[in-house]
Amino acid sequence: MNHYHVILFDLDGTLTDPKAGITRCVQYALENMGIIEPDLDQLEGFIGPPLQESFSTMYAFDADQTSQAVAYYRERFQTTGMYENELYPLIPELLAELKERGKVLAVATSKPTVFSEKILQHFHLDAYFDVVVGSNLDGTRSAKAEIIQTILDQYPEYDRQHFVMIGDRKHDLIGANRTGIDAIGVTYGYGSIEELRSENPAHIVHSVEQLMHLLAEAAPKGLETQRGQ
Template sequence: MKSYKLIIFDWDGTLMDSAAKIVSCMQLAAKSCDVAVPSAQQASDIIGISLRPAIQKLFATDDEGLTDRLVAAYKKAYLQQDVKPCPMFTGAIAMLQALKDDKRQLAVATGKARRGLNRVWQHTGTGDFFTTSRTADEAESKPSSDMLLQILQETGVDVTDALMVGDTTYDMQMAQAIGMDRIGVSYGVHAQVHLENHAPLAVVHSVGELQSMLLPHY
C-alpha cells in the first residue's frame, strides 16, 4: 500500500467507541420530545451526518421547531443524562502515535460540532496528533465532500496523496466523489457490505488491522 502523506479520519465509530451513546441519546431525545422512538438500527444508520440534518432524516421532518427541540434534547441527553463512557478503540492512540512518528499528517472530518470534538480531544489527550480538522460547524454535512476539500486546501496535499478512513457509507461517499482513496472499518456502525458498495481499498475489522495496512513496516 502506498505511503499517504495525509490520512483523514472520521471520529465516532472509527477512532472512538461512541455509537452506543449516540443511539441512546437519540432515543432519549425522542422520548423527551414525545415523538416515535427510533430503533437502535435506525439511529445507527444516521451516525456520521451532522446533527441537525441527521435528526431531520431520522425523524423524517422538515419542521424547524421540532428539529430545534430534538437538537436541544439530544445535546442535553449527551451531556447530562447518558453517562456511558466513550473510550478510544483499543490500539487507536498507539496507532495515531505511530503514524505521527512516521511523519504522516493526520486530520479529522467529523459530523460532531467543534465544541464536541474539542471536548473529546481534551478528555482523551489526542488533539495534538492532528494537523487540522473539520466539523459540522465549518463545512457541509457528509456525504458532501466539503470537509475533505477544505482539509486538502489547507494542508496543500493533493487528493492522490490523501486517504480517508471511516466507518460509514457517508465517509466512503465523500471520498469517492472526489477520487480520494478510502478504507472502511467494519467495527463501527455500517456493515461491511454497505461500505464495499463504495469501492474502498479495503474494509478492515480492527484498529490493529488498520495500522498494519497504514504502516506495514511497523
Template structure:
C-alpha cells in the same frame, strides 16, 4: 507511506453509539415523544438534524431545533464522555505519530463535542486540525464538501493522502475528492455492494498506512 491521513471519528476511532442513543432518548423524552423507529435501529454517523427527522418523521424546523437543543444539552455536558475507544486505536495513533504523518479528523459530528471528546481522551496532540460540517459558515452540506475544503485548506496532495472511515458514505466522499480510501471493519457500516476490502483490526490498518 501516506503523508496525510484523514480519519472519520464515530465508528472509526471511537464507539459513540451508546452515548448518542442515550442523548436521543433524553431529547425525545423531554418533548414527551416516542421515536418512529427503535433507537437501537438508528444509524450512527449522519448529521444530527437528519437523524432527528428520521426519528420523528417531522420536518418542522421549530420541533427539530427544540429536539436538537435537548440533545446538545445532554451530550455536550456529560453524555460525550460515555464514548468508548475501540481496542487498538491508541496504539494506532501513537504509531502514526512516530512516522511524522500529518493526521486530521473529518467528521459529521458537530465541532464542539468533537473537540470535547479529543480533550477528554487527550488526543489533541495527534491531529493537526479538526473538520466538521458546522465548523464553517455557512455550514457545509455534506462530507464530500468537507473533504474538499480540508484538502484545499491544508494544501494536501490527494495522491499521498487517504481517508479512513467505516461506511460507504465515507468511501463515496473520498472517491469524489480523488482520495484513496481505507475501510475499517469494526465500525457501523458495511460494504457488500462495493466489494471493498475491510481492514479487520487497527493493527492491520497500521500496517496498511505505513507500508
C-alpha cells in the same frame, strides 16, 4: 500505505465507540418530542450521519421539528453524552506510530467541531492531530465531502493521491470519492460490509490492528483483509 501523507479519520465509529452517548441522547431528544424508544439498538443509525439528516429521514421530522430535536439532543450531549464513549483498542498506538512516521493526521467528522475537540482532549488524542474539522453548530458544513475539502484546501502542497479518508460509514467513503481521494472502510464501526463495498473504497479492514498493518506496509489497491486474519 507509505504514499499516504495526510490521513483523515472519522471520529464516531472509527476512533471511538460512541454508541451509549449518541443513542441515549437521541432517546432523550425523542422522549421530549413525544416519542418513546426503549431499544437503544434501534437508534444505531444515528451514529455517523449528520443529526439533521437522521432525524429527518428516520422520523420524518420537518425543519422545525428537526431543529428542536437537535437542541434537545445537545442538552444531554454536551453535559453527559459526549463522555459516554470508549476508545477502540490500539487507537493511541496507531496514532503514535503514524506521527512517528511523519504523517499529517486530521479528524474529518460530521459532529460539530467544538464537541469533537472536547472528545479528543478527553481521551488525550488531541496532540496527535494537526487539524480537526467538523460541522458547525448551526448545521452547516455537515456534508462529509465539504468537510474533507476543507482539510484538502489547508494542504495544497500535497497531491490528491497523498490523502486518504478512513471511516466506518458510507458518508465517509462518498465524501472521499467526491473529493478525489482514496478511502479505507473499517468494519469494526457501525457500517455494514455491504454498505462499505457499495462505495468502492481502496481498502476494507476489519480491525485497528489490520489498519495499522495496512498503513505501515505497501499493499495493492483493492485489498480486502479477511476478518480475523
